[in-house]
Amino acid sequence: MAASAEVRRIVIENCAIATVDAGDTEYASGHVVVADNRIESLGAGRAPEGLENVVRRIDATGHLVTPGLVNTHHHFYQWITRGLATDHNLFNWLVALYPTWARIDERMVSAAAQGSLAMMARGGVTTAMDHHYVFPRGSGDLSGAIIRAARQMGVRFTLARGSMDRSEKDGGLPPDFAVETLEGALAATEATVDEHHDPSFGAMTQVAVAPCSPFSVSTELMRQGAELARRKGVRLHTHGSETVEEEQFCKELFGMGPTEYFESTGWLGEDVWMAHCVHMNDSDIAAFARTKTGVAHCPSSNARLAAGIARVPDMLAAGVPVGLGVDGTASNESGELHTELRNALLINRLGAHREAALNARQALRLGTYGGAQVLGRAAEIGSLEPGKLADLVLWKLDTLAHASIADPVTALVFGAAAPVTLSLVGGEPVVENGRLLHVDEDAIARATREEAQRLARIAAEA
Ligand SMILES: [Zn+2]
Helix, strand or coil: CCCHHHCCEEEEEEEEEECCCCCCCEEEEEEEEEECCEEEEEEECCCCCCCCCEEEEEECCCEEEEECEEECCCCHHHHHHCCCCCCCCHHHHHHHHHHHHCCCCHHHHHHHHHHHHHHHHHCCEEEEEEEECCCCCCCCCHHHHHHHHHHHHCCEEEEEEEECCCCHHHCCCCCHHHCCCHHHHHHHHHHHHHHHCCCCCCCCEEEEEEECCCCCCCHHHHHHHHHHHHHHCCCEEEEECCCHHHHHHHHHHHCCCHHHHHHHCCCCCCCEEEEECCCCCHHHHHHHHHHCCEEEECHHHHHHCCCCCCCHHHHHHHCCCEEECCCCCCCCCCCCCHHHHHHHHHHCCCCCCCCCCCCHHHHHHHHHHHHHHHCCCCCCCCCCCCCCECCEEEEECCCCCCCCCCCHHHHHHHCCCCCEEEEEECCEEEEECCEECCCCHHHHHHHHHHHHHHHHHHHHHC
16 A cells, blocks of 8 residues: 555546436536545535645636546447448448458557547547457457557557457358457457456456357357356457347347347346347347346447437336447447437437437436446446546536536537546546647557558458
């Protein structure tokens, strides 16, 4: 234990605060005291007098402080294949892009990860995740490159080590050259967990086991992947119930719908979270609620690929843990999570008499505490409470875009994307006045353009 004299405190005052705790406690004008990597205290009015070792005191007038945003579904590598197949549904989009994706290498993945992370971190994401499932033979240490990029950015990170072993010759969607073998995928996933997963409180890097989807993964890989994750004590992630075509695929190949298929392979449980879950009937939602299986809701991606609208209000009412996801930026070119707060709210209201389907506070909860829940980290992050990690964001709400909206949470969710004055991850600044502190944004932009062009060239020659 450090002696108290060594504690470093940051004091944030004169701001609105949305804690997103169990009671949705808010303060119109309050303070947050950060001690080292944790929140020490918070409340109404100014910070207590006489605090020692205050290394920084911030007058946050005009700001709202919230927990840092938590992204629960992404594919970083897609940063260098944005803006392609722009008018396709999921299966046609995948078939159009697989041949290009199968040519990625470590340098491309590294640049793409930096681009994806930079865009999210700049918009208030303090915990990121990457579901990476394309591992071409001889492409280098892709997992290592992704994890290094997250460490450099300074954000908390979960790598969902993906895999595909059901190619066209086995009735799957990816081409034969884009997949791994069952044994190879399992061994590489286990090695990634052993090398990189940190189970401790405040971990900066965790690993999940994440076969890609029912239509690109064998039943055996689903089963053995679940066994591997439980043996190692790590979480499980995959895509589920994204489109009507996927439902048909499952019915034809397995004789059951996606949720029954997941249940039959050990893929429902409180250690599982699944992206999309658009096509869920009442009994599917009840099964998720009963087993506490989590959902990564990706409203913009679902709209981009015309997948449909996930039944988020029904899931929340049933007690399903739900977080938000950007999804890969080949199906959500913006790559921002703070705009997904607004999109989640708006998309879930589409339809007659749905004006109260989701409110601003629920949308903020999806993007913070809900995300922490589905990543299995709700005891550490996702709400502002004494003892939790100091992952938080100061949103600037006193300029043209928001100043005339009285309620700060309404301004943040209904209004334009708010600028980030400061974000902290474990008490360490990652963004200051809208700029990333640990990386050069312009250099990342140049590198991502070069790598996108290099990939396009290689794919065209193949
Ligand atoms: Zn996805």
